[in-house]
Amino acid sequence: MPENVLRLSHLSKRFKGVKAVENLTLEVQVGECFGFLGPNGAGKTTTISMILGLLRPTGGRVEVFGRPVTPEDTTPLREVGALVGAPGFYPYLSGRANLRLLARLYPTVNEARIAAVLGQVGLEAAADRKAKTYSTGMKQRLGLAAALLHRPRLLILDEPTSGLDPVGMAEMRTLLRELTADGVTVFLSSHLLHEVEQVCDRVAVLHRGQLLAQGPVANLLHGHQDLEAFFMAAIAAPSQQ
Amino acid sequence: MTALQTIVALTRTECRKLTSRALLWAEVGIFALIVAGLHLALMAALASSRQQSLPPEALEALKASLRWPQGFLGGLAFAGGSGLGGLFAVVLAAALTGQEYTWRTVHLWLSRGVGRGAYLLGKAAVLAAALVVLAVTAFAAGAAATGIYTLQGSGSLPWHALPWGKALTGIGAAALGLAPYAALTVLVAILARSTLTAVGVGLGYNLLVENMAAKVLLLASPQTARFARYLPAMAGESLLKGIAPGTEVSIGVSGASGAAPLLSPGTAALLLAAYTLAGLALAWWAFQRQDITA
Numbered sequence: 275m276p277e278n279v280l281r282l283s284h285l286s287k288r289f290k291g292v293k294a295v296e297n298l299t300l301e302v303q304v305g306e307c308f309g310f311l312g313p314n315g316a317g318k319t320t321t322i323s324m325i326l327g328l329l330r331p332t333g334g335r336v337e338v339f340g341r342p343v344t345p346e347d348t349t350p351l352r353e354v355g356a357l358v359g360a361p362g363f364y365p366y367l368s369g370r371a372n373l374r375l376l377a378r379l380y381p382t383v384n385e386a387r388i389a390a391v392l393g394q395v396g397l398e399a400a401a402d403r404k405a406k407t408y409s410t411g412m413k414q415r416l417g418l419a420a421a422l423l424h425r426p427r428l429l430i431l432d433e434p435t436s437g438l439d440p441v442g443m444a445e446m447r448t449l450l451r452e453l454t455a456d457g458v459t460v461f462l463s464s465h466l467l468h469e470v471e472q473v474c475d476r477v478a479v480l481h482r483g484q485l486l487a488q489g490p491v492a493n494l495l496h497g498h499q500d501l502e503a504f505f506m507a508a509i510a511a512p513s514q515q
Numbered sequence: 516m517t518a519l520q521t522i523v524a525l526t527r528t529e530c531r532k533l534t535s536r537a538l539l540w541a542e543v544g545i546f547a548l549i550v551a552g553l554h555l556a557l558m559a560a561l562a563s564s565r566q567q568s569l570p571p572e573a574l575e576a577l578k579a580s581l582r583w584p585q586g587f588l589g590g591l592a593f594a595g596g597s598g599l600g601g602l603f604a605v606v607l608a609a610a611l612t613g614q615e616y617t618w619r620t621v622h623l624w625l626s627r628g629v630g631r632g633a634y635l636l637g638k639a640a641v642l643a644a645a646l647v648v649l650a651v652t653a654f655a656a657g658a659a660a661t662g663i664y665t666l667q668g669s670g671s672l673p674w675h676a677l678p679w680g681k682a683l684t685g686i687g688a689a690a691l692g693l694a695p696y697a698a699l700t701v702l703v704a705i706l707a708r709s710t711l712t713a714v715g716v717g718l719g720y721n722l723l724v725e726n727m728a729a730k731v732l733l734l735a736s737p738q739t740a741r742f743a744r745y746l747p748a749m750a751g752e753s754l755l756k757g758i759a760p761g762t763e764v765s766i767g768v769s770g771a772s773g774a775a776p777l778l779s780p781g782t783a784a785l786l787l788a789a790y791t792l793a794g795l796a797l798a799w800w801a802f803q804r805q806d807i808t809a
Contacts, residue, residue, distance in 0.1 A: 326626040328807040345631065346803065352516075352628035362619025366536055375531060378524045379627065381516065420623065 277304045278340070279428050279459045280325065285334035287320050287483075294320040296483045298334070302428075302461055307454045309474035309491070310463040311505055317483040318463045319359060322432050325461075326356055338428065355426035357434050361417025365406030369397055369416045372405055373423060380424040391419040396445060410437035418446075422453075429453060432463045447473055471501040481509045518633065525629065525637030529611075533641055538610055539648070542603045546649060547656040550593045554660035557581065583658075583665040584676040588759050590657015591682075594650045594689035595755060596696050597721065597748035603649055604693040605717030608642055608700035613710030622807060631802050639795055642697055643690070650689035654682060678759075685759030688780075691787045692751025696721055698794025705798050705805065721748075744778050747790050754783035 280302040287295040295317040302308045312318045323329040325336050327348035336343045338350040363372045370388060377383040392401045395415040400408065408416065414437045421429060435443045443466075450473045454460055464470050470477060471491060478488035486508045487494060491501065498504040516524070533539055558581055561574070569577070579585050594600035615621040624634055665672055696717060704713035725748050732743035743749055757780030778786065 323808070326622075328622060328625055330804070330806060348625065348628045348630065350628070351626065354627070356626045358622060358626065360619065362621075362623050364532060364535075364618065364620060367532075371535070375528050376623070376627070378528050378531075379516070379521070379629065424627075 278302065279304050279338070280308075280461060281335075281337040281340075282321070282325070283335045283337070285321065285324060285336065286332045287317070287324060287329060288332045293483050295324070295480075298480070298483075298485050300478050300485065300488055302459060304459055305454065305457050306475045307450060307460040307462060307473050309470035309477035310461060310480065311465075311467065311470060311477055311501075312463075312480035313509060314465075315482075316480040318480055319432055320483075321480070322356075322358055322430055322461075322463060325430060326351060326354075326358065328358075352424075353426055354428045354430060355421030355424065356430040356432075357414075357417045357421045358430070358432045360410075360436075361413055361420065363405040363413065363416060363420075366404060368402045368404055369408065369412075369419075370401040372416065373419060376420055376423055383424055387423065391422045394422060394449065395419045396442075411439060411442055414438055415442070418449075426458065428459045428461065430461045433465065434462070435464065435466060435469060443469065467500070467502045467505055471495075477501070479505060479508045486511070518630070521629065522633045522636055525624075525633055526640045529637045529641035530644070533611065533645060536610075539607065539645065542607060543648065543652045546593075546599060546603055546652045549599060550590050550653050550656035551660040553593075554581065554589065554657055554664075558660070558664050578668075581661055581664050582668060583661055583673055584678060586661035586664070587658055587677050588654065588682060588685050589661055590653045590655070591650065591685045591689050591755060591759060592653075593657070594653035594686075594693065595748065596692045596751040597725065600649055600653060600689065600693050601696045601721045601748075602718060604646055604697045605700045605721060606714055607645055607649075608697040609704050609710045609713035609717060611638060611642055611645075612701045612704035613708070613713045616704075616708040617710060625807060632799060635795075635799055635802055639701070642701070643694070646690040646693045646697060647686065649693065650686045653689065654686055658682075681759045685755065688751075688754045688758050688784070691784060691791075692747075692754060695747040695751075695787055695790035695794060698791045698798065702794050702798040702801065705802050741776065744776065745786060747787065750778055750783040750786045750790075753778040754780050754787065757783065 278301045282298050282300050285295055285298040286293070298321060310318055310321070320329060324331050325338070325343065327343050327345045330345050338354060341350040343350055364375070367375070370392065373388045373391070377388060389398070392398045395418050397412060397415045397419060400412060405413070405416065414434065418434060421431070435446050438446060447469060450460055450462070462470065462474060474491055476488065476490050477494060479486045494504050495501065498507065561578055561581070581589065592598065596604070625631060662672060699720060700713050700717035703716040704710065707713060725746055729743050729746055729749060732739045744753065756777060
């Protein structure tokens with residue numbers, strides 16, 4: 275039986291009475307690339323923020339590597355790399371210096387590893403420039419480098435291709451394939467359905483905070499031309515009810 | 516990594532973050548210039564002909580207060596919570612805490628398994644060190660200015676007569692006097708997730724609320740004047756004057772305690788520590804319950 279890396283059980287979140295996520299249950303298995311889809315405002319970032327202990331769920335439970343994650347105890351996240359929204363950095367430090375700060379949390383991360391991840395995301399030439407001079411795409415690459423720094427077993431990416439040019443998007447796709455081939459589990463939230471279709475094994479579709487569908491990409495595509503057609507049909511169905 | 520190792524790593528990280536910023540060194544430079552500049556301005560005024568109208572004894576006492584050893588600790592008066600030190604401490608605490616929200620770097624740490632308590636503890640430890648740096652700056656700038664004045668007057672410096680022990684305890688007392696303001700600012704920065712709001716509330720409390728409350732309490736009646744002693748600024752002044760008496764003859768900008776009896780240094784220190792811990796405990800409580808939105 276495959277091991278669950280991430281399990282969400284009846285997860286809910288309300289903001290001042292407004293339901294952002296409602297009764298969400300899903301499991302991500304070791305080594306898979308899991309696509310998390312939904313239109314704007316579906317609750318994807320809210321869900322990811324709860325997984326990362328940034329938001330307190332109104333109800334339900336988050337487990338990472340079989341251990342509960344709460345805002346009070348985020349210990350299991352030490353083996354998780356995350357890129358959520360626009361990544362934050364210290365603007366007065368260089369990209370490399372920002373990674374050095376984070377590296378202090380991980381005794382195994384040394385200068386060679388920092389150089390390696392900067393190379394992996396194509397940022398080695400700009401590594402010693404101050405982060406405030408970076409373009410949106412470069413910040414996104416630095417965010418990915420920070421997520422990969424400590425060789426996480428689970429990588430959680432929220433719109434990782436945001437701000438990347440077509441070359442950067444293709445590089446990201448290759449990188450995700452390499453990571454999953456190395457055994458890293460990827461939880462990928464994206465609007466780019468074509469990207470998700472190409473790299474993910476299973477997907478879940480969230481709409482207005484509720485899970486509409488989940489399963490292997492091949493199964494969900496049955497009867498649909500592509501993932502986009504499936505997605506449009508999935509989110510249209512509850513609207514018609 | 517154990518919890519202790521994480522806290523040590525976070526403290527080192529906070530230290531690196533602070534020392535890499537221009538803000539700290541700009542504050543230190545400006546603070547030193549102001550303290551030394553005000554000392555030198557007073558010395559120049561004393562040397563001018565207009566001051567010769569003062570009785571000779573008063574003039575000599577004033578000059579002696581600006582010379583070593585008496586004036587050695589004079590700079591510490593500026594480090595008080597109600598003085599310039601308080602303003603610099605508020606700005607530093609607000610930037611150190613509030614900008615983590617603006618830059619979204621708080622997400623960066625918390626989403627990688629760093630406990631919120633450990634994160635705040637690392638920040639508080641480095642902020643405490645920064646307050647000591649501010650106190651040392653005020654002391655050193657004042658000591659340098661009064662040293663020059665002494666050298667000009669007598670041609671030598673009385674190194675043997677300098678109260679180094681009092682200087683050390685005075686620096687600690689001044690830093691403790693700044694701590695409640697820093698803690699209040701950290702609390703506001705967390706609640707508002709904003710550097711500007713934290714600076715505004717911190718300075719507003721320091722310059723308006725506390726000053727006004729002190730004046731009202733002092734003027735209302737002798738009974739209410741006794742309550743004024745328990746305000747952070749007055750407690751800080753009690754502590755500083757109690758353990759480093761050289762600071763009371765300086766040209767500090769505080770000095771609001773004229774009409775109120777001072778607290779004992781022990782009571783004042785406990786009170787300041789209690790205010791600081793209360794502020795940090797509230798900040799910790801709010802931070803633990805806070806939703807960090809994307």
